[in-house]
Amino acid sequence: MKSNIKYAVGVDLGGTNVKVGIVSDSGKIIKKTSIDTKASEGPNKVVAQIITAIGQVLNNNKLKIKGIGIGAAGVVIVEKGIVENPPNVPGWKKVKLASIIENYFHIKTKVENDANAAAIAEMMFGAGKKFHSFIMVTLGTGVGGGIIFNKKIYRGNFGAAGEIGHVSIDYQGQQCNCGSFGCVETFVGNKYLVKRVQTELSYHKDSMIWNLINNDLSLLTPLIIEQALLKNDYFATKVVADLGKYLGIALASVANAIDISTFIIGGGVSGFGTPLIKSIQDTTSSRVLKSLKDKIKIIPAKLKNDAGIIGASSLIFYKS
């Protein structure tokens, strides 16, 4: 009996790891691997690592592969298969990644911005299934966003749509990597978050975070904050509530501007769970225009650890 299940390869190109998997058209991972990106060795090495990782999952593969999808940070010109300036790969300007991979494996290949890929994946397999329009927000080193409008990804005129992280909530705030000031990313991006908590911890001598980091501030990570939160540490609780507040302020502005009222929250710090979601919900609802107040929905992403791989593979199953 012949199976009608289709398969694709999903490639999650991060600054630290290249994660690759074979994924079914229902979003199930059949086989996966993860290798070092070796970003510091430059773009050619990174491309070689991608090829190596794809080769590993395709080795001895008997399934019919419909295509290879690659999710990458940075600006992606989808029609041309080009990835531009991914922030974590020094020296990478413009690489025609899709055609390189396609020519190597003779398998149709698509590239997409990783936040857009995550949005497509949540729409097809995750928390976004039942919504016509929503904005996917990925919290990590940066704050990414993908806009699904009427069941389609909305890329904007130049492929830059959904850069929610660079909505400024304080025009006199600290300078962001992007050059602007007070972007919400400077309030909730991992790096900034860790830095702020490091600074403020000295005023919270009785926070259990001190124990978790053995009194060594350099050991602080979002995961430590999450552990303290789960143990009801008062300071971690406040940090996460603040995080939700800052993000909620930005989302209220976005909702007012484009009247999309459903936001799906994913990415690394989504481990902060319900306290984070509740804080975002409260702030966004309290700040949007009256006509939207009852309509704001803040929802946790469904796809967790392998969201990047599944998101990338979904590019192949997605008909735009």
Next chain:
Amino acid sequence: MKSNIKYAVGVDLGGTNVKVGIVSDSGKIIKKTSIDTKASEGPNKVVAQIITAIGQVLNNNKLKIKGIGIGAAGVVIVEKGIVENPPNVPGWKKVKLASIIENYFHIKTKVENDANAAAIAEMMFGAGKKFHSFIMVTLGTGVGGGIIFNKKIYRGNFGAAGEIGHVSIDYQGQQCNCGSFGCVETFVGNKYLVKRVQTELSYHKDSMIWNLINNDLSLLTPLIIEQALLKNDYFATKVVADLGKYLGIALASVANAIDISTFIIGGGVSGFGTPLIKSIQDTTSSRVLKSLKDKIKIIPAKLKNDAGIIGASSLIFYKS
């Protein structure tokens, strides 16, 4: 010889005046009138005033009228022809304005949010003709916005899209009418603008604004600031530059979020002209993400005084 020109009635429903005109399908006003809105006498009186004004332009009219378009502030449910809570008419909750007017005159009637109507008018007859996508920003008592995406008005899920005025640029800023804090409207809306200039004028004893208001702060209006600007008053110049800066900050956030990079600036204070446009342009370009920097276009609206009437009439010529 029979003419192929088509005509519509455009109604610009403001808090002070109801302006009505007969407009050709090339955006030319044939005949017009303006009467007191009598907002303080409540919704029934306002509807009566609208009927009176339309009656005046239709009196002795020989032209074939294709329809009546009404632009109104507030949330407008286009499909149902309902205008909700226009901010300047006390007591007006929900009025089925389209069917009231349609039943009275037996002419097809459409209603639309006034900022959306202005956006449609600029697309059809004004500065937006050559752009596929742009955002119309109307500066007045409030700051309105209309989004044209791929040559169509984008209303969002609940008809609230384009509320650019309620993008917050300072989450700790002063409270806005809408309940939120630091909305760009609290920096550039007429009322706030006048108030801020009134406060700051005492530090600028040598500004010529003092002469223009006969040293009576209560006489200050945006028009006075415009007059001082035209005479190169240093303080008025600074005020307008600041206005552009604040608006530019909000527009940069909007451009980053939805990747629309053309903004058409209209409304009352567009009399500030080039200095305002230049300040918005400089700020927006300096604050958006690198991939958008060269693409930001800030353009003055083309339709000036009668933009409201022409915008409303364009609802009849516009095929959505």
